[in-house]
Amino acid sequence: MRYPYLLLGILIIAHLSGSLAENTFSQYWKEHIDLPQPPYWFIAKVSPLNPHQVSMFMKLMEENKLASHLPSFCKQANVACSTNALTTLPPKVHWTDGILKYELPIPSENPLWVASQGGLPYFRESMVKEGGFMDVPDLRDPMSYKSFLPRSLASKIPFSSARIKELKKLFGVVDESNMDEYIQDTLQICEKNPIRGEQCTCVTSAEDLIDFIVEKLGHHVRVWSTENAEGSHENVTIGAVKLIYGNLFEPPALCHSKPLSFQVYYCHVLQKVKIYAVDIHAQKKLNHAIMACHYDTSNWNQNHLAFMLLGFGPGLIEVCHWISENGVVWTKNQGGDT
Numbered sequence: 644m645r646y647p648y649l650l651l652g653i654l655i656i657a658h659l660s661g662s663l664a665e666n667t668f669s670q671y672w673k674e675h676i677d678l679p680q681p682p683y684w685f686i687a688k689v690s691p692l693n694p695h696q697v698s699m700f701m702k703l704m705e706e707n708k709l710a711s712h713l714p715s716f717c718k719q720a721n722v723a724c725s726t727n728a729l730t731t732l733p734p735k736v737h738w739t740d741g742i743l744k745y746e747l748p749i750p751s752e753n754p755l756w757v758a759s760q761g762g763l764p765y766f767r768e769s770m771v772k773e774g775g776f777m778d779v780p781d782l783r784d785p786m787s788y789k790s791f792l793p794r795s796l797a798s799k800i801p802f803s804s805a806r807i808k809e810l811k812k813l814f815g816v817v818d819e820s821n822m823d824e825y826i827q828d829t830l831q832i833c834e835k836n837p838i839r840g841e842q843c844t845c846v847t848s849a850e851d852l853i854d855f856i857v858e859k860l861g862h863h864v865r866v867w868s869t870e871n872a873e874g875s876h877e878n879v880t881i882g883a884v885k886l887i888y889g890n891l892f893e894p895p896a897l898c899h900s901k902p903l904s905f906q907v908y909y910c911h912v913l914q915k916v917k918i919y920a921v922d923i924h925a926q927k928k929l930n931h932a933i934m935a936c937h938y939d940t941s942n943w944n945q946n947h948l949a950f951m952l953l954g955f956g957p958g959l960i961e962v963c964h965w966i967s968e969n970g971v972v973w974t975k976n977q978g979g980d981t
Contacts, residue, residue, distance in 0.1 A: 689790065833909060
């Protein structure tokens with residue numbers, strides 16, 4: 644009977660460790676955000692590591708010994724490494740770069756080819772009407788399960804293009820693999836220069852994300868996200884369309900989940916953006932999706948894929964896109980002050 648008790652003890656410790664990490668983050672949330680509690684999906688992203696585990700893995704990292712403990716680290720931290728999930732990643736979809744790289748053209752994809760892949764990545768506001776039909780692109784996060792690292796541990800990660808070899812070695816990433824391509828793209832986006840009027844950053848911990856939101860929007864905010872990835876690559880029926888944030892003088896913050904071994908968000912604040920909640924009637928079930936519409940495209944590249952698909956050019960039309968799985972929109976609470 645010894646081993647069942649030992650297994651039970653391990654499970655209890657794991658549960659208590661996760662609860663401790665969750666409670667620590669919940670306290671940080673309460674101290675900075677004027678909302679009762681974080682959204683369930685945000686709590687699920689919090690690192691499950693307890694302080695003892697963080698200290699242990701930080702020591703291994705400082706001694707350059709983490710590689711020999713990679714399976715344990717990746718499993719306990721709930722991050723993606725060569726030991727668990729990297730071989731199952733789908734290839735990167737390049738046209739999604741345009742959602743974040745407004746200043747660059749996307750020359751590698753033919754617009755008609757992109758449209759034929761199952762969904763329009765960019766569209767006009769007038770194209771989304773209740774009772775209408777629409778081809779929805781892939782809304783899935785290719786690494787939706789991964790967690791943040793604790794801030795103290797994330798700060799030790801070599802998160803830069805200049806140190807990409809160290810980063811890949813740390814997580815056991817093979818050259819020219821799908822994960823290698825994801826890492827290169829995420830670092831490129833995180834290090835790009837913002838367009839005029841854009842404020843942006845990449846956050847590698849839940850605390851960093853909260854700090855950015857408080858700095859840009861204040862403590863009194865609301866949080867919006869697409870419920871799931873249903874409707875991806877489908878011709879869906881559009882249900883109710885509701886404007887949930889239309890203040891063009893108080894821009895929202897859009898945070899996009901970026902694929903890396905651990906959870907990273909690219910967050911940016913752009914002028915003149917409206918946010919809509921849209922019911923998508925997919926084949927399997929209803930999806931409550933979030934749509935962002937940019938009304939100032941004057942600083943976008945004239946060869947941006949959005950203009951190639953929709954016609955016109957920078958500053959002449961609004962451009963809308965869906966907020967994908969695990970993406971999040973933060974808006975000022977109109978009833979609260981900063």
